[in-house]
Amino acid sequence: MPHTTRIRTPEERAAFRRRCLRGAAGAGFLALVGAVVIGGPAQAVNPAGIISLDGSNFEIDSDANLRVDNGGWDDWASVSYVIKADVESGTGDDSFGQGSKEDTAVPSPVTGSIPPNKSDLKNFGLYLEETAGDDFLHLFWHRVQDPTGTTNMDFEFNQSEVDSGNGVTPQRTAGDLLIQYDLANGGTNPELFLSTWVASGDKSLCEAANSTPCWGVRESLTAAGDATGSINTSPIPAAEADGLGDISARTFGEATVNFSAIVGDDCVAFGSAYLKSRSSDSFTAAMKDYIAPVPTGINNCGALVIEKTTKHAADGPGDHPQAGVDFTVTGGSLPAGGQVVTTDDNGRACIAAIDSGDYEVTETVPSGYAVTSSNPQTATVVQDTDCSDDPTVTFTNVPLTNLTVSVDSQVDGGTFSSIECDVAGSDTVSLGDMMDDPSITIDDLEPRTVVCTIVIDP
Template identity: 45%
Template sequence: MVLAPTMAAASHPEVSLPGSNFEIDTDANLKVDDPAPSIDWASVAETRKQDTASGPTDESFGQGSKEDTAVPSVVDGSIPPNKSDLKFFGVYQEGTTATGFLNLFWSRVQDPQGTTNMDFEFNQSSTLSSNGVTPVRTAGDLLIIYDLSQGGTNPQLFIRRWTGSAWGPATDLTASNLATGSINTSNIPAADSDGLGGQSARTFGEAQVKLSALFPNPNVCAGFGAAYLKSRSSDSFTAALKDFVPPVPVNISNCGSVKILKVDDAGTKLAGATFQLYADNAPVGGSRGAEDTLVAGKSCTTTLPTGSCTITAVLQGEYWVVETVVPPGHEGAADQHVTVTADSTVELTFVDPRQRGAILVTKLRKHVADGAGDHPHAGVDFTVNGVTKATDANGQACFDNLLFGSYTVHETTPANYQGEADKNVTVNNSASCADTPYAGETVTFTNTPLSKITVSFESQVPGGTAATIACTGLTATPPDGTPSAFDDTSETFQDLIPGTYTCTVVIDP
């Protein structure tokens, strides 16, 4: 949780840094002592880690482990009686990394009657080292040091950075007014301990560090994903490490991220969409222009099943998120403007409409009265995807708003014409019927007019002769029930396509 600071006025002794609402009490405690907007550990949702209870399973660092030991040895049940047996530690970020504060606390079982030396380590990596407990160190990891002399009440705060092989030189944060801290000089009753349990004097300490001290270069992304607390056996930095509270995940960064969800117009998640980040240079907002520049290395591609991807380690600022690769069968989405702040994730949804096309049906017919060749045929019904339309004077009917895919075009054949069978058309071009020029799919149906032949016979002498009538390959309408009998006077053969037909009339001799 990150709380934007609003300056609070303290009515009891505090050593909080200017601009912070967090109570770093002179006599350290966890309860809120002043009116809002003051806050303290009991009123915030900090990241907290409890140590393993004292005993044979309580982990600590083995003999010989020091701060510069990249992979300290971890042992159980060896907390020395004269040094801190740790209980808890907590981390709370107040405000942004530019102007906010990192608040820390530690607690221990007893006061060891010596110096108090607590080191808070912050690691960029969450990958465990070979000891299986502490993270692998990365150059730039942080060590915030809380040193308090025997009987003292004003700790000194220092910071060191991991060089890759050892901790670098210490920077005095207290002397630079970049940090402050305190210890409890009186007992903290269990009722006021926010779940830590009763704390006797000098067993609870807190510290506050300006976040800008952790991120000195605002133009370089840095982030820390794990933190843990450890104690040293003396105020010498090379002293042996003793107890520690195991690492806990944290999210402290001077950069943000952009999470993108990709769906189509039906809400289906999509993979294969690539997004690129552009810096929104002045003038900010409006629409992306030539002045806006590509941010190198800041892109991502969506995958299933989530249909999402995240652009990470983005410096604070104004940006355009641009879809540069569109999934097949979809239209790209418009650019979206985004404001990225430190230690936060902005979520955007891009909707790529499914591409739609059109089918233009052309209906032709042979019509001798209009001249040779084929001619447009108006008024013929066609059905596509459940929609029926009649051809116009140009013999055309157009169907659009069709999702990419395969469609069946069905003709309702008009009477006295021979139609064509259904035709399958694949729609894979983005188009509408109104496009000029038309860029969609086309299909043509040609109908043939049908004819009928009637053959008649009549004896000039009533009852004088009889005949049979037959046309090769044709069946009369209605069918001739006695084709061999000389009883035909007229036979009709219909639904004939253009061609040559042979009919035979046999008159009874």
């Protein structure tokens, strides 16, 4: 289908801002942790040649570059940002093949040189600027040469850390982001669009595919005032390229997206991001070169990790993981009725990508066990944690035992017996009961020593 540009109504924009996108952040490569800063006071008016978004102190130059041109501002050369280089150009360069398109959930990586009239990528970078107002996501791409035709770069942000099956890209989950950087042939001002991954629903939700899952109908971030960008019309010398080497004209592009406008004020966690180029401005065009995913460090969510142990004599002394135990978690950003999670073989259960704060955790104690820890417990979730972190709360159980004590007189009525055990509340039998075959049962005993006194009296 042709490109569509839909400007959101105020109500739609408000709902869009409230959307909370989930996931767990990855680890490895360069982490954005430490690169996220609280910006200074927002600049009221952009200096000459600066086309940055209101509220951002990061320079987006009308002639894109990496150096700081104005006092009190930042640019790529003055911040610590995530950067990932492509595989060296040539026969070993990786790209997408076999007709892989944006809606292909598991694209096919291949090796081989990129056609000279297409965007052969070199590097991409990202940086998250936090301010007292909105947060801003800054992006750049860097390519080998200025190709003929349009420039179409897509930055994909994924929440999942699970491999999609091709050994390169993660599985897509609902709410993943695709930020599209489109530049007309010979143009200098790109238009930026946003699509989110739609996991299910009617095909009308899709930008181009005939069925879900798909990338949703794209929205123009530029038209909404939520993005800005540029390309370098002048060469950038190596001395001003922050380690990228000499950069020819029209081979470096940068952009800023108002991240708060996209994801709202709730927690967000994107484990990785990667850059890819399309062969034309059609959304259904084949994807070409890509730079493999890099961890972003974008995670202001937390994880609630439950650890469950029990005693089990056959497994030896000490505590052992207990699988299959249900817990109900309420509070925070969870649904009103709470969420039920079940411990795995390691005795752990986790709810990832939730808002920081306090939650109540209640164990459904399995039959045959007693809980020996507090139940329920308050769990405090902190930002930038995931399911691999130490447990937030720990619950312990012990197995229960039923004890039966009985007397069997060999001569009917030949003896009477009494039974008394040192368990508070347990039944007793006295001699006055005149029972020749008395018996008592004490249920649900936790591990302990039990002393029972039996008197046999003829």
